[in-house]
Amino acid sequence: MKILVSIKRVADPDNASKLKVSADGKAVTSEGLEWKMNPFDDWSLEAALRLTENAAEKNARVGEVVLVSIGPNDEHTQRIIREGLAKGAERGILVEADEGTLDAGVVAAVMKAIVDKENPDLVVMGKQAADGDSNVAGTVLAERLGWPIINYAMKIKTSDDGKTLEVLRELDTGVATVKVTGPAVLTTSDRILQPDSVKNGVTPDSHQYAKLEVGGRYASLKGIMQAKKKPIDKMSFSDLGIDASKALNYTKFELPPARTGETTFVADVAELVDKLHNTAKVI
Amino acid sequence: MANVLVVAELLEGKARKTTLCAVTAAKQIAEGTGGSFDILAIGEGAAAAAAELTGYGAGKVLTAEIAGGYVCEKYAATVAETGKAYDVLVACASAYGKDLLPRAAAKLDAGVASDISAVHTDGGKLSYTRPMYAGNVSGTVEILSDKQVVTVRQSEFAAAEPSGEASPTEDVAVQDDPAAGKVEFLGVEVVKSERPDLTEADIVVSGGRALKSSENFTNVIEPLVDALGAAMGASRAACDAGYVSPELQVGQTGKVVAPKLYVAIGISGAIQHLAGMKGSKTIVAINKDKEAPIAQVADYFLVADLFDAVPAFTEAVKKL
Numbered sequence: 001m002k003i004l005v006s007i008k009r010v011a012d013p014d015n016a017s018k019l020k021v022s023a024d025g026k027a028v029t030s031e032g033l034e035w036k037m038n039p040f041d042d043w044s045l046e047a048a049l050r051l052t053e054n055a056a057e058k059n060a061r062v063g064e065v066v067l068v069s070i071g072p073n074d075e076h077t078q079r080i081i082r083e084g085l086a087k088g089a090e091r092g093i094l095v096e097a098d099e100g101t102l103d104a105g106v107v108a109a110v111m112k113a114i115v116d117k118e119n120p121d122l123v124v125m126g127k128q129a130a131d132g133d134s135n136v137a138g139t140v141l142a143e144r145l146g147w148p149i150i151n152y153a154m155k156i157k158t159s160d161d162g163k164t165l166e167v168l169r170e171l172d173t174g175v176a177t178v179k180v181t182g183p184a185v186l187t188t189s190d191r192i193l194q195p196d197s198v199k200n201g202v203t204p205d206s207h208q209y210a211k212l213e214v215g216g217r218y219a220s221l222k223g224i225m226q227a228k229k230k231p232i233d234k235m236s237f238s239d240l241g242i243d244a245s246k247a248l249n250y251t252k253f254e255l256p257p258a259r260t261g262e263t264t265f266v267a268d269v270a271e272l273v274d275k276l277h278n279t280a281k282v283i
Numbered sequence: 284m285a286n287v288l289v290v291a292e293l294l295e296g297k298a299r300k301t302t303l304c305a306v307t308a309a310k311q312i313a314e315g316t317g318g319s320f321d322i323l324a325i326g327e328g329a330a331a332a333a334a335e336l337t338g339y340g341a342g343k344v345l346t347a348e349i350a351g352g353y354v355c356e357k358y359a360a361t362v363a364e365t366g367k368a369y370d371v372l373v374a375c376a377s378a379y380g381k382d383l384l385p386r387a388a389a390k391l392d393a394g395v396a397s398d399i400s401a402v403h404t405d406g407g408k409l410s411y412t413r414p415m416y417a418g419n420v421s422g423t424v425e426i427l428s429d430k431q432v433v434t435v436r437q438s439e440f441a442a443a444e445p446s447g448e449a450s451p452t453e454d455v456a457v458q459d460d461p462a463a464g465k466v467e468f469l470g471v472e473v474v475k476s477e478r479p480d481l482t483e484a485d486i487v488v489s490g491g492r493a494l495k496s497s498e499n500f501t502n503v504i505e506p507l508v509d510a511l512g513a514a515m516g517a518s519r520a521a522c523d524a525g526y527v528s529p530e531l532q533v534g535q536t537g538k539v540v541a542p543k544l545y546v547a548i549g550i551s552g553a554i555q556h557l558a559g560m561k562g563s564k565t566i567v568a569i570n571k572d573k574e575a576p577i578a579q580v581a582d583y584f585l586v587a588d589l590f591d592a593v594p595a596f597t598e599a600v601k602k603l
Binding site: 011013014015016017019021028040103104105108127130131132133134135136139140142143144146147148149150151152154166170171172173174175176177178179180181182184189190191193194213246247248249250251252253254255256259261263264265266268269270272273275276277280282283 | 294352353354355356359377378379381382385386388389390393394395396397398410413414415416417418419420421422423424425426427428461462465466467468469470471472473474482486511519520522523529530532535536537538543544553554555564565567573578579580581582583584585586587592595596599600603
């Protein structure tokens with residue numbers, strides 16, 4: 001099985017409260033924040049790796065994972081791609097773009113051009129990027145390809161050599177089960193990091209992955225060494241024949257209003273109840 | 284002038300309350316631009332759902348009956364075809380809205396502003412505010428395409444109240460989509476609860492990793508939840524550990540809630556969790572660690588062992 005995984009660099013999401021906005025309100029500035037792999041892409045990469053390996057044999061590769069990152073061609077984007085390669089992906093593609101030129105529609109256009117070249121069996125994307133929080137590009141890509149979209153996959157079981165997938169999708173109100181015939185686009189939910197989330201017909205069904213608390217797997221030392229030799233192809237919009245323009249125009253960014261009021265530390269339950277009942281009047 | 288189509292969300296043949304939040308946004312768009320709005324009830328039981336939605340001021344309530352469970356590919360072509368007669372398509376930014384609307388938008392070559400928190404109609408020109416970076420930045424965005432598609436954050440748009448006369452209903456034709464043949468709906472497990480819905484409750488009580496087990500949720504958190512008539516929520520860590528089911532997750536990748544009172548118990552307050560609850564009016568934290576990041580947003584903080592404090596809190600609430 002060949003899988004394309006999109007990975008985006010984002011300003012460190014764990015420190016998003018330190019973001020600033022330029023004086024004219026036209027740009028978000030992330031000075032002092034490290035660039036990190038979008039955590040939602042990291043989960044999706046984990047799903048793709050599980051789908052293309054035999055975990056019982058030291059995660060031996062049985063398929064191919066190709067990473068696609070769209071962004072500035074600089075050390076930060078390259079480092080994020082290397083990180084994915086070190087986790088196990090076979091190769092990377094860096095599509096050069098200034099971040100100001102991207103929105104979900106443009107990202108979908110780029111991904112479609114790459115899909116047309118690479119003919120993968122699956123595209124697995126983060127459901128959203130931790131900066132824009134849009135949750136749109138994967139679905140738009142699927143429609144442009146005429147493929148199904150399976151959003152918020154929490155469990156995936158393949159059959160028929162990976163041509164069909166039975167997927168549990170997380171909803172607001174519960175869980176739906178669908179059977180999808182590939183090729184398809186998938187996004188993942190938090191639960192894709194659970195030890196039993198992927199059954200690929202190669203790794204024994206009884207296999208339990210190590211519990212992952214925050215993101216996808218860590219790269220091994222061997223993986224990090226190997227990643228240095230794996231190829232990253234660089235290409236431009238014009239190489240791909242893309243002439244896409246944005247449908248969204250951000251006119252202003254603002255920081256949310258500073259919180260008013262202080263934290264009142266209460267001494268005990270009695271004081272807490274008194275404050276909530278008599279001061280805040282919420283119980 | 285913008286004419287708006289609200290895409291209703293149906294669950295087991297009834298309109299979810301999320302639909303009424305989308306109606307509120309649609310009214311703001313229509314009133315601010317001198318347009319009008321209609322509602323599309325699509326799915327199994329569309330006619331019955333349309334009957335529920337008829338008294339909210341819509342010009343028409345359209346129905347598209349589609350049997351079987353929801354998959355995006357079965358609905359999107361009908362939404363897009365119906366949407367051709369409108370300027371703006373609106374749905375709630377629930378898991379359903381965020382799955383369906385972008386596919387319909389792609390069919391219409393429309394840009395999508397997702398999870399918006401406000402509508403602006405200055406001088407009849409539409410723009411939207413939306414939270415980004417887990418709520419740490421808000422952006423104002425215009426959609427440049429001919430048609431606009433938006434999904435709205437439920438906690439920022441109050442459910443519409445019934446108003447005026449019944450709207451006429453009209454059937455629309457269901458459109459085929461070749462992609463629908465590639466997805467088979469096998470089933471859905473809908474989680475039922477006697478408690479208020481997490482996104483609609485006045486009080487939410489959430490537990491975190493410090494609860495340590497599902498039994499402790501049952502024995503420690505649930506009695507307080509019920510004493511307060513609250514909805515129960517949880518941090519991602521608690522959902523991941525299997526203490527409670529995933530649909531209770533509050534945060535950037537769960538539900539966004541803004542109740543009158545939010546009680547965070549044994550939750551440290553990672554930025555991703557704060558993204559889902561910091562709009563709450565009054566926030567209480569019960570935590571052993573007074574340095575926990577939840578203090579950044581808490582109005583009241585009780586530094587205590589939750590296993591002592593929460594049962595005492597529950598008893599005190601019962602006596603009020």
